[in-house]
């Protein structure tokens with residue numbers, strides 16, 4: 001942890017007040033002491049020589065300078081973490097090295113590296129979609145950065161509806177090549193990260209045509225720029241899409257093909273093949289295995305949501321400890337804003353949520369590895385449930401994380417609005433993750449498809465998979481009895497998810513009986529279906545968080561156990577209070593129970609308050625990674641804000657020329 005000599009006295013006081021061993025919680029979050037040591041080792045290698053520093057503040061650079069600076073730092077960073085990147089050669093290796101690379105990358109890039117997609121999607125797609133021969137050809141090149149690539153699926157006209165993509169890959173048996181073509185403006189590839197200027201290769205998702213028949217979308221490895229001159233190859237039109245809310249150093253791009261030819265071997269053929277004569281051979285047992293990269297990235301994004309939220313609450317809690325405002329008791333000094341109950345209400349749920357998502361992401365990752373292992377043995381039975389689960393968790397974690405990061409900004413008042421606070425960049429990054437890799441609503445509707453089918457299984461008394469086992473109790477005809485214990489609240493969350501799914505099924509059936517088609521009845525019910533999928537995903541998250549904390553703290557010291565338990569219960573109370581209407585509908589909760597719950601919630605905030613700074617210190621986020629004037633370990637907030645203000649190019653001269661050119665003539669009435 002970085003410590004400067006002078007630490008703000010309020011933070012010194014807060015750290016003295018903390019009653020648990022901060023390092024023990026850090027180990028818990030990292031998944032064990034060895035992981036913490038390994039992470040710190042990589043952080044030291046990547047950060048200690050200051051290579052992440054910018055010549056001038058990135059926010060003062062032009063877009064072109066920002067991009068070039070980001071490429072410069074990518075090359076430095078890539079050479080520093082070369083060994084760790086090379087280890088990403090198996091999807092199972094999403095361990096501490098991957099997470100440490102992810103964390104340290106944020107010291108180098110306030111927005112993103114143009115090579116994000118090289119490791120976020122290009123390498124994972126090679127790993128998941130290639131035959132062994134293709135893998136041995138492309139993986140070493142991609143991992144060794146001999147080729148730089150991205151993943152171009154989305155088009156100007158379609159992102160969500162993959163089956164609607166228009167780019168075509170038509171097999172020509174005469175030359176044993178695929179001809180890639182963009183027939184319309186809406187078929188232009190759009191969005192792929194790094195495509196604008198950086199990459200020379202691209203995995204392109206296109207509609208496969210052979211022998212006059214369309215076989216759906218498949219990925220193709222496509223060289224788009226000359227490996228020597230980096231010029232776009234003939235038949236390729238490529239460029240950058242322009243300024244965005246965030247990701248501005250990521251050169252997202254567009255791409256179009258004019259009857260562009262690639263060898264037959266460049267179709268990624270793990271799940272289907274086109275033989276030399278043009279015969280199409282389907283290998284995969286499950287129709288959606290070509291969507292595998294998306295499933296992988298959705299799992300990664302849950303961990304990313306946790307990490308970014310941890311950063312935001314570290315900033316906001318440390319700042320709230322040093323910020324003093326208002327004088328409710330005239331005889332006393334102004335309190336730290338962290339002492340206001342409303343401030344605690346804004347912030348402590350953010351800490352608890354960061355823990356919840358972190359633990360869920362590890363659990364989801366382990367479950368994913370089980371699914372992958374089964375698929376290696378040819379068994380795809382669990383993929384459907386996993387797709388529903390990962391879709392729901394990705395949707396909720398990215399959306400909640402973005403909302404809570406914004407709440408952290410509110411908690412920092414005016415200074416939170418400064419770019420130098422670090423929060424705006426965090427928000428701009430995370431809010432995009434709600435959309436990319438599958439939009440929030442769209443993914444929850446995928447979860448809902450699975451839930452409706454699971455409900456029908458339960459109704460028919462057929463066996464249920466673990467994440468929906470609670471549906472077996474949905475047919476008792478009685479409201480679930482309210483019980484404010486943690487297990488009782490989780491049962492209530494499951495009851496309201498079950499109630500909402502049942503209501504959806506009833507509505508769909510009613511509408512179909514009234515003459516609507518299945519598609520129309522489903523469409524009319526989608527508002528409720530999204531709510532049901534949200535309730536289900538929240539029940540899974542609450543249950544997983546609680547179970548994992550109980551398991552992980554079984555041998556913890558008493559105070560660590562206590563504070564971890566308090567956060568878990570806070571999470572449960574918070575969401576119960578957010579959903580009082582639903583609880584009244586689907587459980588026996590009474591008005592008095594809810595009044596008691598609100599009171600218990602407020603008391604819990606008071607109990608957590610002395611440990612708040614210790615809790616965010618336990619995330620162990622180095623100042624270099626936080627990039628925040630408000631959130632540094634030493635709490636020298638005002639000094640840092642002033643230092644940053646003086647870096648503004650407008651402060652380089654006492655009077656700006658605009659005064660003489662425009663204002664003075666206006667003042668003198670000469671305009």
Ligand SMILES: CCCCCCCCCC/C=C\CCCCCCCC(=O)SCCNC(=O)CCNC(=O)[C@H](O)C(C)(C)COP(=O)(O)OP(=O)(O)OC[C@H]1O[C@@H](n2cnc3c(N)ncnc32)[C@H](O)[C@@H]1OP(=O)(O)O
Nearest residue numbers: 078105115119120159160162288291294387436437438449
């Ligand atoms: C040197 C520097 C180093 C720096 C290192 C840094 C390292 C950092 C690492 C960073 C990590 C991550 C960064 C990631 C950045 C990501 C950027 C974003 C990239 C993108 O956005 S890429 C584009 C993503 N696009 C999407 O997600 C599209 C969303 N749409 C879909 O997923 C689907 O099309 C759909 C909406 C789900 C519907 O598809 P479709 O119409 O074909 O299917 P149906 O609705 O008809 O359903 C049929 C049937 O299939 C089931 N199903 C659907 N999808 C799946 C699936 N994926 N798996 C399994 N089953 C699936 C569905 O449930 C139906 O089943 P049923 O018939 O009901 O039984």
Ligand SMILES: Cc1cc2nc3c(=O)[nH]c(=O)nc-3n(C[C@H](O)[C@H](O)[C@H](O)COP(=O)(O)OP(=O)(O)OC[C@H]3O[C@@H](n4cnc5c(N)ncnc54)[C@H](O)[C@@H]3O)c2cc1C
Nearest residue numbers: 151152153154158159160191192193432435436437438441
């Ligand atoms: C920063 C960023 C980086 C990206 N990087 C990449 C990349 O590297 N490669 C790549 O291929 N793509 C990339 N994308 C694209 C991204 O995957 C898509 O934008 C995303 O999947 C959403 O699709 P869309 O834009 O088509 O939204 P749309 O589907 O057009 O969504 C518009 C609205 O319609 C709603 N909607 C759509 N379909 C339905 C439905 N069936 N039912 C109900 N509502 C619906 C949505 O909920 C949303 O409210 C990136 C996007 C962003 C923002």
